[in-house]
Each structure stands twice: as structure tokens, then as C-alpha cells.
Amino acid sequence: MMAVSIDLADLTRQHGPLLALAGVSVHLLYWIRGERNNKEIRTWLLWHVIVNIALMGFIVVNTHPQQSPWSIGAFVRGLSAISALNLCFYAPLFASILIYRAFFHRLRRFPGPVALKLSKLVAAYGNIGKERDFERIWDLHKQYGDIVRTGPQELSVLSADAIEVIYGASSRCTRAIWYDRLKAAGDFSEDFAVFHMRDPVAHTQRRKALWDKAFNIRALKSYQPVVVKTTDRFLDALRQRAGQVVSGPDTMQLLSYDLMGLIGWGYSFENIENWKLNPALHFVRQVTAGQRIISQAPWLMSLLVNLPGADSPLQRYGAWIEARIREKMQRLHTPEHEATDAMSKMMPAMVNLSRSALYSEGELMVIAGGDTTATTMATVIFHLARSPLVQRKLQAELDEAAQRLREQSNDQENDSEPEASYYRSITSLPYLNACINEALRLQPPVPGEIPRKTPPEGIHVPLPTSTTASSSSSTTTVFIPGDTIISVPVLPVQRDPRNYVRPEEFIPERWTGEEPELTLKKSAFMPFVAGAYTCAGRGLAYIEMRIVLAKLFKRFQVKLAEGEDGTRFLRETKDCHVVHLGDFEVVYEERR
Structure with missing residues (x-):
């Protein structure tokens, strides 16, 4: 075998220009031509590894035959050669990417930090320590204005008037690639939950077939x-x-997840009986906690799940979901089967779904049905514990409603549906609903960005011309190029002083008509988004929140524990796409 003498300088001189040209060409002819999904990213990485291993083997075996190819020297020489070749390819590739994003990208005229214009990894790194992405976005808007470039192809728009254009029923925007990449595996939307489906037609079909059946008026009453x-x-x-x-x-998570288990699955987690969270639910917290980083660069999921042991929480969580789905499937054709829970109502339409889609829908039921309502109920409890006057006002309304219900019950001796009668007695209570809406405004379950993709022809979004609440509410229009990822940050727009007077204060009266001047733009309220992609479980969420809070404050007085100042709740709440509240301690005392 003829030996090949390798000199790194000669190697780079001979092959460097061609590799550099290849790197720039790959960027200009491939990476910037449309979206790149998880499958393509993984395929690229796989070929990269295969080619490098093959080159490494060739270099090690065919150089310096007097030495063993397994020697450290041969390995170091091979590694050096491979590193030099990769540098010749990737340095021009990344240089081309950065130069294009900074000076030639269609979003170059929009203001924002230079680092974010170049890469979203900056935001992902920042979230490792801060864990409050909604706050980071808000700070950017305070510095750069109502429209900020928050990524190479992303814009954040702080405008209540833009909500209808971006998220409304007639919006031409669709879900962004973020929903694809967050799946971690697979790249065809029909193989995953309705949450991940970007095609409007496919999304509507799946939603009508499954979720609308499980959460229609008749189902909600049941x-x-x-x-x-x-x-x-x-x-x-x-x-x-x-x-x-x-x-x-x-405490509210114990109840919320038990409700999710019973209503969603017909399965009791027994959190209340044991007064602690079922171990299976810790997987949910582990999975959602990582979203604060992954959500900024969701393509990282494609890399992380392929690392040994990196996806163990995902695997354990998936195994638990799989076991519950299997139980449901086994009961589906038994004589005693009765569709009393949401998954049972959905199951007949799910039998033809792929395995991935089946488990992904089950996963969505757990995440969407647990944390979100617990967040709002805990937020109401916190603010009412801090505000005894507000708490007493709510309790007075609940006492009056209870008295009316007793009088009605006396007139109707045999009430066959006492639970339905109870819910009817509280469903329209103005102050109860105001407390819930004010909690959703101050601390929405999804506080940050909900990304959408503009149509190829682009859109015009309205922006406020004023920077203060007292100024004119006139707007100006800005053109957003096509295929841009765009979002309105939920918490910042719901606390914008141009939309709400005294926006940081918990004031339910802004929703009851008692102090209407405190609400300047009702369109800024978007805790459940809007349009075709609005939350399917919104109706159930309101049922749970109304019943739980009405019964809780009718029966108990709540106060902050001694020494509790609310700092952890206000400052340690984390944005993990769905919010993870900071802790606070309270004391419940029965009312006399």
C-alpha cells in the first residue's frame, strides 16, 4: 500500500478554495431557499458524520504505514487533517450566513440587537440563567420600539391592533416552523398532535374529528x-x-392535574388523596421546563434527542402516555366501555391515526389540561390573598348566588342535575369572571411569543403611533415581508399601559363596567389566542376555574402566610412556553 504524506498547509492550499466555495454555495443555494425541517437537519448531520469518518479512516490507514493505524500519532494526524478540511468548509459557510443575515436579509431594516439578528442561540443561552423570556422580549421593545427583530427571520410586534391581523379568524398567517421543530422527531404534521399541525385545512379536519367532539357544549356539560x-x-x-x-x-396543581386525569382520561392520579403530585406527573414538569431554552432554537431538539440519555425524561413521559393510550384502546371494544372522558370521546376517531399521532394527542391532553388552569387559579388566590377588600367583594357575590340557588332548590324539590344547577348559578357572576380575566391578563398561561408565519406576499400590520396611554390611539401601518416569523408577545401586550390603565395592578373592576376607563383596548386580551388556532379547551378551562374558585372562596378565607411578601411569585415565575409560577405560601381558614 502506497503511503500518502499529508501536510496540513498543502492540504488547505489544494482543497481549501474548493471547500470554501462549496460552503458558500450550500448556504446560498440550499439553506436560505425555504424552510428546513428536522428530517433535513438530521440527514445533513448524518452525512457529515459519515463523510468525516470515511475521510478519517482513509487518512489514518494510508499515511505512514510504518506506524499502526491505531496509534495515537495516526489518530492525531487524521483528526488534524479532518479539522482543517472542516474549517475550510464551515468557516466560509457560517461567514456567509452571518453576512447575509446582517446586511442582505429582507428584515435588515427592522431594529434589534445585532446578536439576535445573527442567531437565536443568543436568546437560548440567555434563557439558561434568566428563564423569563417574556421579560427579555419586553425589555427589547422598551429599547427598540413596537417592532423588534428578535431573530434572523423573526419579528416581535407589541401592538394590540396587530393581534387580529396575525391571529384572527381571517388572518392569512399560519403556524410557524417552530411547531414542526418542537416535535423532536418526525416531520409530517399528520403524525403529531393538532397542536403541531401547521396546514390550516389539516388542522381544522383533525380538530373537528377529535377535540371539538370532546369539548362541545354537550361534552362540557357532562x-x-x-x-x-x-x-x-x-x-x-x-x-x-x-x-x-x-x-x-x-396546592392548585394537585387539584388541576386530578381534574385533568379524570376529565381527560377517566384516570385518577390520586393527588388529592395523597396530598402530593403523582410521580408520573414529574415527567411533565421536566419536559416543559426545558422548553424555555429549546423554544428559542427548537432545531436543537433534533440534536439533543439523539444524544445518549439526553431524552430519558421524554422517553419516560412517552412510556407513561403510551400505557394510558393502550389502556384506552383495550377498553374501547369492551361491553362496559362508556365514553365519559375526553379521550374516550376522541378514541373512535383516533383508531386510524399513526402511533406518533396517537401518543402526541395524549401528550397534549396532559400538558394543556394541567398547568394552564392551575396557573390562573393560583394567580387569583395570590392576588385575593393580598387584597382582602377584593376577596370580601367576591365572597359577597358568592353568598348572594348561593342564597338564590337555595331559594330555587326549594321551589324545585327534585333537582336531577344539581351540579349543572350549581354551575348555572355562578357562570355569569360578573365579579367572579372579572377576577379570572384579570388573572389571565396579568399572568397568562403562555406569556411569551406564539409564532406565526406571514404569507408569501407579506402582510401589513398596524402599530400605535403613540408611546403613552394618554395620547391619541391612532395607528400607522408597517409592511412585513412574506415568510417571516412574527408574533405578539402575550404578557407584554396585556400589560402595555397603552392598552390598560395601571396595568401592573390587579383590578377586577376593569372588567365589570364599574371602571371601564381602566381598559383602553379590549383587543389586547389574548390569553387563549384567537382565530382558527384558538385553544380547544377554553370552555373547559372556564368551567374548572369558575367552579373551583367559587367553591374555594365561598368556603375559605385566604391570606398570605406570615413573612410572605410575594417576591418569589412576582420575580421567580419562569417562561417555559407554558408558565411555571414562582412559589408563594398561604393559609386557608374556614369562613364562619
């Missing part, structure tokens, strides 16, 4: 007894801990 009875069990357990210091967010 869930009311479950909510009432489970809440009563929870309050009985809470009574045993009256006078004790308990965690506000953790």
Missing part, C-alpha cells in the same frame, strides 16, 4: 359533575389543613 365532586373532595382535604401554611401553586 364534565361539570366531575369538576364539582372533585373540587368538593379537594376542599374537604384542604379543610384538614386549615390554619397550616401551604404552597399556593403546588
